[in-house]
Amino acid sequence: MATSGVTHAHAAPQGFIRKYIFSLDHKVIGIQYFFLALAAVFVGMFLSLLMRIHLIWPAAQLPIFGDIKPETYLTLLTMHGTIMVFFVLTTAPQSGFGNYFLPIQIGAPDMAFPTLNMLSFWTTFVAFVVMIAAFFVEGGAPLHGWTGYAPLSALQGAGPGEQLGADLWITSIAIFCAASLMGALNFITTILDLRAKGMTLMRMPLTCWAWFVTAILGLLAFGVLLAAGILLLMDRNLGTSFFVPGGLSITGNLVKHNGGSPLLWQHLFWFFGHPEVYIAILPGMGVASQLLSTFSRKPIFGYKAMVYAIMAIGLLGFVVWGHHMFMSGMSPYSAFAFSIMTMAIGVPSAIKTFNWLGTIYKGRVKFDSPMLYAIGFVSLFVSGGLSGPFLAQPVLDIQLHDTYFVVGHFHLIMGVAAIFGMFAGTCYWFPKMFGRMMNERLGQIHFFITLIGTYAIFMPMHYLGMAGQTRRYSQFTEVAYQTKLIPLQTFMTYAAFVTIGAQAIFVFNLFWSMWKGPKASDNPWNSTTLEWTTATPPPHDNFGGHTPVVNHGPYEYSVPGAPRDFIMQTDPAGVGTGAH
């Protein structure tokens, strides 16, 4: 148990560039990550809109893009997936909110390595620029999907976009991996070394636990993807054959590679790819836990079980990657093992759901907009999670693998649920970050349209998948049984129009409130954790020269005998009978 190191605090910067651009302050860096993710989510969402339009009206002429050709469609889906997974789902919940609130919640003046922190953001920024650049080079962005399966991704002649565009795509991911490794090291060190006096591990808010385990996952997973990406670049440009076997012929041209294995790429990719799912969703789970407790005015149900569940998910998350490969030609015996492990990971997920319901049960639920999103998160987590046990069984995967069932599953759980976690986090922490309150009415409208809209988009995908609709098809007109499913696809496109349109409400609310929202007090939600003990927005060193001392657990709400219905973590010991 370390005390917060005053030596880590650095002088408040002077000048615009040091203050807002190349800032060492974790709060500024957190906001930089947040806005990077916001920019990325709009690029990603715009691409998905073009995809939805093309699926229903393949002949439609679009502004900027003109005709969408089948290969353009594949480019859109590749870039949509990659941008969303890396620059949104990995960037905002962990690097954005984590950067801003992890040090404050544990009572530290900054991250352990402020310079590394700045470097990690700007490296991520470079990765994003390189990724976007892929659109503008000759041949355009790659079409190999976000999973980049070799040999499609390894051979320049395998399709349009598989030339420079694919190199940029891999390079961007490699740079992103390096940035994430820096971030992960920083998070882990900060949590282990910079906790304030009294902030034992088991007094950390569940958000911190989630960021902690996510950072460990990132440290172990991104290193593998980085290596895989470099090998793939070498296969493409230096004539190595890590992922390309001999005897291939692409459009009549013999391929001069020999001895590689396409399955090796899949193993390396999914060894990263599955933990990545938890990198995206664990911070959302942390936020949901924090908010459900706060707005139910009740301690979290089973704090310890929640911590152990996060750890179990983190651990098991590393031994289930093979469930992406049941149909890949991998040994059917290992499929059996991966399947059992995958079912096992459902158990901690179920514990969390149970505990969230238990937290609300017999509470006093306040429906401020952060809470609405947190409740939406639970609903989406349940819906997205329960299609997991279908896909975890190899025998059912025979029918469901690579169909829309999978697309519906992961969009609900790691896409929409994680994004609801971000909405919740944004509304909850906005007052602390920007000193003003967001508009409640706009929040409510946005919440209901988005919740219903995303269900209307992604629930039908399960029906499509059962009926055998394969994913990554730019048109459904070539396969008769799939043509019959087009009406449902049309419905989903209309639902997407409404849902995407509704995001304007959120963006308006965000920017309008930044300048016009009512001024926020230091603790508008009557929360308990450390970020609410300090000024709004927090001073450069977070606590204005003093170091907080922690006397309570993170979720002491409605403690009998306490003067208020919440006991802040820094309140003097002995307040309320149930405090510990």
Next chain:
Amino acid sequence: MGLALLLVIWLITFFSTYFFVAKTWWLPAGAAAAAPWIDHQFALTFVLMGIIFVAAQAALGWVVWKYRDQGAATKVDYSHGNTKLELIWTTLTAVLFVGLNLMGSHVWASERFEPAHEGSVKVEATGLQFAWYFRYPGMDNTYGRTKPELIDASAGGDAAVGLDTTDPAAKDDVVSGTMYLPVNREADLTLRAQDVIHSLFIPSMRFKQDAVPGLIIHMHFTPTETGDYEIACAELCGLGHYKMHGMLKVVSQLDFDKWLASKEAEKQ
């Protein structure tokens, strides 16, 4: 607000469940020996997950409404949880999930652990951008040699799979763009890919398997009903992925023999 949430969550749950239960969209009718087993496991999983889905969403809608803030008089139960409940819940989930998995595993084992039986019909499926070709070994029941340098996809037929016609075993090989199989006889399938990964997906046969460059993958299934069945490619393979479409014609043994004989005759 609590009531609005309850209604929205319950309505979403109702509509989601309705279209599953009404089977408005469902698995295509199975026409293979394993289909009833797979469908049974699917139905079992569906019922169990469906119950949990409805129960969890209903509970969520109910608790947020029931325990809404009704002013200062609202009593909160100050509790940090219940270890006993936690253990019961964990054990039940573990037993349910692992048990469900084990129940399905024998189907998987029978499909994938054992090779095809003696006397099954040999057929080789080759995936290339963007077509499937099916090869039958002919009278000698042995596939002839193929060579990558002989591959000429645009020529179709033998050349599409790079068949080396100088090999005696290749003389009677039949290559077809359509897959023919006799009904009620096991098909001993060999999967190959020439360029990138493809995936042979025949929904009615409850069959899917990637065809991976550099790997020779053996699979088997038994069609149980005659008819025409569509084949799709299920692994992203390039710009023509969506039109990599094929047909499986399941016919009587007699018709199958006739078809094969006529293809042999064409070759001579």
